[in-house]
Every structure is written in structure tokens, then in C-alpha cells.
Amino acid sequence: MPNLATFLLHSAAARGDRIAVRHDDSTLTYAELDEASARVAALLRDRGVRPGDRVALTMPNVPLFPVVSYGILRVGGVVVPMNPLLKAREVAFTLHDCGARIVLASPLFAGEVTKAAAQSGTACLVTEPVAFDDMLRAHEPMPGIVDRTDDDPALILYTSGTTGTPKGAVLSHRNLATNTATTAETLVQAGPDDVLFGGLPLFHAFGQTCTLHTAVSVGATLTLLPKFEPGRALEIMARDGVTVFLGVPTMYAALLHAELPDGFDASRLRLAVSGGASLPVEVLHGFERRFGATVLEGYGLSETSPVAAFNHPDRPRKPGSIGQPVRGVEMKLVSEAGGQVPPGEVGEIAIRGDNVMAGYWNRPEATEEAIRDGWFHSGDLARVDEDGFYFIVDRKKDLIIRGGYNVYPREVEEVLYEHPAVAEAAVVGVPHPALGEEIAAVITLRPGAEATVEEIRDHVRARVAAYKYPRLVTVTTELPKGPTGKILKRAIVVADR
Template structure:
């Protein structure tokens, strides 16, 4: 079994059909398949063997798909990385995964090179044109590496509550089965569909529900490297998008876009969302504005990612995350005991979508997966019809615009500043992003740094979506009897709301 086999099949069935589109540039399935074959040849030439990890630090451009399927074709393990990562983060991902080779987009090459130097890895800088030239010099590997269904295909890093991201090992079977259910059952995709490709492809949601689902069905994925509501609306109309996928934040932005009628959206038949709870009013507003049903789902990187979904067949319930997909079980528990219907508890998941393990973290794997059940850390309930509702979380995590940000990781950077004595990172309400990141900081005696300087300090150490936009300096932080900072008692100063 090889996750890349769907590309070979679609290239044979629909060789001249558009696989990818970026603005006016179109990549056919034949071209994508040939590119991935040359990519596999390039990897063989550089000594990559089946099971070796290869990192990809690319935005939503056709080169991502070429590299992704090329690594899989060669039998390697893809390590997708956010292009916005800073050098310290790049070094960690490469060092932890053991990836010795990184393909990085030219616009982010400086951070990629600096991080790779620390991890003693090699960087291949990717840019339009030069990447094609590089691939044409490599032999073409037509055959797919023979991989067992339980072999790891992708390592997706998910930020850890202990401050260090951990890699979820997703197998060829995990991703293939999740992709097939999404494509054929949940979205009912055909080769005539055009899917909006604004979700980051380095993320599980974008990989499974847009890239892999599109390739499996012979559909076209139209790419947007950086989300902009005006550009997104133009793509929906001009490219004839039929399926829109996004996190709740982008739905709100599209509804509020003043040029909503500039490019009439006529072919849109279905939208799907996940990554955070969708406000019911935003859902209704989007459906009214675009005459298109919105279906909510739920999942994690550890579940490939889809675990539950609202379906057209069963009838969606706005505000819920639907029912478990085929072959997956979900329950709500207190400890190891299932709670009665309607009561809240931790959501646990079991099925073909649950990851193999956390990369090189046996203790954290054992804590997360018990008796085959993945304990998610999310708080939910299930109603009498079997629909699940996510109402909170046990994890210390901030969800900013659909991205998970773990406070510990940001706090560690703040504590590295020589003038910081104490720091606490918390989520602040945001009408646009759901949550914004705030940081309360206590300085050491005699320190002279300012909130603005601290914000800039962190900004240059972590990816752009992680740094605290709102920083304030305080004399003390509330603490419990053991000295633990009590984040729920932290109240930001009123003047922050006026910035």
C-alpha cells in the first residue's frame, strides 16, 4: 500500500485533466505524476531510502504536491513544516524527526538554512522554474515503493503541552482510508469538482480533505498560498469552485468581505469546516450569503484527521460536529468510564484513523492511547441522536484562527529573555480569530524592557501565528499554594482592548 497510488491512478484515468491550479497556471495529472516520479529519482540520487524522513517547508504551491507525492513514491516519510517557522523551530523539527533533507520555499530560505545548520541537515531551496530544472536532471522513478499499510507515511507535528511539539505518526492505511471516506462518502467528490485549496497543505485538514481527496477523485485543487478574503472570493467565482474548505475564521471573513458580489459564486455546492468550533450565526450567515450548505466536522492531527462529520444524508445539526465516520467509534468518558447521554466528559476515539504513535515518545503515546482509545483532551457530550458536541478542552491550548498554539512553547521563549522573571500566556477573546494570544509578564528587579520590545523578541523566535499580539507588564501573577500560576485569575488591563 502506498498513499501515492491514487496519483498514479488519476494520472492514467485523467492525464490531461487539471490537478492543480495557482492563479492562471494549471498543472495536469500527467505533469504532477511525472514531477513526482522525477522527485523520487532525485531522492534516490541523494541517498534517501524507504523509511527515511524528508521535510517539506512549502506554502500552498504546486511544488508542495510534487515533493509530497515524490517522497511517498520513494518510500520516504514526509515531515510537513509550516513555512513560517523560525530557525529554532526548524532546527527542532529536523533534529527530532531525524530528517537530513529539507525542501524549503525560497521566500523562507534564510530561516530554513539557519535551522538546518543547527540540525546538520541539507536544504534544497525551491522556487518556480528552478525546481522544475532540478527535477528534469534527475531520473524518473515510475514504480511506487512497496510499503506496508502500517508503515508510517507522514509525521505531523502537533504542539505539545510540555512545550515541545511531538510528531504524530500517520500510516499509509490511516491516511488512505480517511481520504477515501472524505472523498467518496462525506464530500461525494467527482472528477468534475473544483476544490478550494486555501487550507495549509502542511496541516492534516488540508492534506486529507483537499489535496489527497482531490487526487483520489481526479478533481482539481485550486491553490491560494496566503488567505485573503478578496482573492478567495475571486477564486470561488472565476475558477468555478464547487467545494469550499476552511476554518471558521475564514467563513466569517468571507461573509464580511465588502466586495462579495464582485465575482458571482454560482457552482459552490458544499462547504466544510473544522479546526475550531464554528459559531452558529456565522454558519447561518455564510449559508444565506452563498446559498451553500456548511458541514462541520471534528478531528485531530492524531486522527488523520477526520473523526466525525455532519453528513447531508443524515442531516446536519448546526453547532455539532456530527457523528463518527464509518469505521470509527467515539465516546465521552470520565476517566475510563463512559458517561450517560447529555453529560460532559473527555472525548475518546478508536478506529482506523488513530495514529500509530508519537514519534520516539513511548510514554506520551501510552498516556494518549489506552486500550486502543485515543484520549483527545477535548471536552464534549453526545446527544440522543448520537451527534457529538465539543464544548471545551482539558489541554492548555489557544486556538487562534484555526491554529493550535500551546502557551508553554511561547512562555519558554519569554523566559529566555534576560529581564523576564515570570510569564503567563493566555487566550483572549477575538471576534475575528476566535482567540488572540496575550502574555502577562513580570520583570526582574531593575529591568527596563518594554511590552513592545518583548513582543518583538518573541515575534522573531516563533512562527507568526504564535507570538502574543498583546503583552502587558505586571507586578505579580496570581499563584496557588504550590506556586503554580493561576491563569484563570489573570485579567488583562482595560487599555489592551483599545489598541
């Protein structure tokens, strides 16, 4: 399948009258999505977009996102999605770095994008509802799709840049097509009668592959939520009969503690998928008890399209584990010296397979550092057991070394989540003159719950070795989060010092 847009063509031909995308009362059937994206392709072609050109887009989870995204793919372009909340300086960097020919921007976020486009010399097209609709109607749908090879770029996803300048992970048509097929067929096991929850940002790898392309590849319905809010998510789950919920751990924690609407019915929900960060075991079990659906945890990165490991639905699972490598993917744990570590010991996850990116856009040195002998080095630390199940310990850069002892924040966070008053928790290391680093915990409390700093500290101290418990505990109203809802440890402020 040389062009990822083939997914859409097949589903439109097989079930054109079925709803492909829903956003509240707004819907697009597969036939409508097919035609609208073909008009976008014609528009872009007339604006000078040629195969291989990068086309950026910045918009929330609305039906126009898949319309534009598949339109770019149809004309042979490379999709460069951006977080709508980026400021002009950040947008300009991405546009300049990838050499985007044109950027399409939602009117809600056009101010920063138009400034950035002017700075970078990129053509900008604002998707004003009436004007853009008229523009599309003026273009006849482009017939067919432009042929691409398996190795041609389809998508460039810019990493968060936590360790410096953002880098664009280049994902090919093969990367995304194989990872989508693996997700749809062996993990989610999706079909045309499924309704997938679309609360994950579509500009992110998780949302791109596991919701948008997975739904389209099988002709399922994707119901969108532009900004996650637990009350709205519950309404959508009941209203649209969501069968597969996909989210990050903070979404699960929020739904676990949210008040259920009167008459709430999520009986069609059969599966929940968690990724993006480690899901606390207490949250996993609590969600399953409340909603009656199995939660399967997986693991991946933008650089791996993203899915690399998963608790497979047709095999025994292990709560707290990210599961086993998915179809077509190999994983191993390596030491600092590069050798493979045995089961039970901690090592860095290395990944090889059709899902691994071609490299970072125009960053040959960063690519060589990340991909060695065909293996992508993730920066994540894990253990693997005798059954081949992997357990994330932490990000390599999040490791805390206190007085010469290694402390993995994930282990301490799991204990914090066991406290009945704790809603969310993050553990970080802070500088200490004698120990090198001290352990700090920042938590939020469940609605109506009360707990003192001393109670939280004593709870952990009773359950872990003396060098592991947090001496510094901060109770706050909200933890900083990124666009996918992942807790941003780099932005955490420790008050109790």
C-alpha cells in the first residue's frame, strides 16, 4: 500500500454511507470525507504543492483535521501537524525547519500562525468556515491519489524538545501503514461497527495512528473531543456508544474521579487503551471496576509510529506492564555499554522493526545517536521478566540518584497512588548539597479528600526502602500537563524545601 491515503479510499468504496467522523452534531460519512479530502488535494496541487512537499496544519480535533490531513497525503505531500497552542516563535521554528510550502490554520488559532508564516516566508491559508468551504467547492475533487513509495515520508512529528531544540521524527508510509494495521488487527481488533473515542490530540502520534488511521482503516467511527474534560468525555461515551476508549493516564484518573451523569450508560465500551506514560495500577483497576471494560496498557514513542509494545487482548496480561513487542517489532534492554541485559535487570529499551522512523529531519547526528545498528534507543528504562513482559521503570533522564542509590520515580508514584486521598502524583529529584539529589513528590488530592504532608510522607515511608521515600511533599491544585495530558515533570515546582 504505497500511500497511507489508500485506507480512506478503501473504506469509502466499501462503506461510503457510514459515519467516519463525528463532532457532536457535525458528521462526515466516508463518502463525504473522501470527496472533501480530494478537494483539499486539488486545492493544494493548485497552490503548488508537489509530492514530497511538507504541508503544515494547526487545528484542534475537529472534522476538518482528517479532511486536510488526508488531502495532503492524497497529493503526495508530507503532513506536519502542530499543536494549536504553540506561539508564533515556536510555529516559525517548525515551519522553517521542515521547509513547509504552506500551512493551514484553524481560525481559532490563526493569529500566532499568520505571524509565524510571515516570519518564515511560508504561505498561510486560514480555514475560515464559509470562505474555505467556498474555496473547496471551487475545486473539483482530484481523482485518485499520488503514488508514493513505502519509504517516502508521510508525516513529520516534532518532539517536545525537552532536551533542546525540537526534532522532527520522519515517519514513512510503511511506518504508519504497518503500525496502523497492527493496531487495528491485533491490538484494538477494530471493525466497522466500532466507535473510537477521539480525545487524544490528532497532532500527536498516539492520536494519529491509534485513533484516526485505525478508525479509517477499518471503516469505524471516530467521535472527536477537541479538549479533554471528563464530564464531556462521559457524555460522548454514552451518547455515541463508544466501544474503544483511548487515552493517557491522566484521562483515566480524571474519569475515575468524575461524577457520572444521571442514567449514564457505557455498556458498549469493550476495551480501553492506555499509553503515553505509565498507568498506575490502582487507576487501572479502579477504571475497570467502574466502567466494566478491560484496560490494556501499551508503549510507544513518536519515533516508533508510535506502538512498540502492548498487552495483547488474546494473551494473559500483567497490570503494570507495557506488555510484549507487537507484530513486526523487536525489543531488547541494553546497558550503558551497549550490551543486552538479562531478565530482571534494568536497561534502556531498544526497538527495531517496520515502525521505527527513518530519522530526524535534517538532523543526521541526532539520528545516528538515536538509531544504532538498526536499533532505536528510546531513553526509557525497563525490566523484562521471564515471560517477555516489559515493565517501565522510568525515563533515563528522570532517574534520581540519592546518596549513590538509584531511585525510580515510577515506583514511588505507584505507592502514592495507593493512598486513598491522592488523585495525581509526580516524583522528581531536586539538588541536594550532600546527597546529590533529594526525592520530592508533588500531588493533587481527590475532590473532598484531605491529607497532610506528614500523612503522605509516612504512607510512602512505610512501604519503600528508607532511601526511596520523598522527604519533600507538596500538595497543589493542579499538575502541569502537556498537550496529550502527560504530566510535565520539567515544569513542576517543589514548594516544600
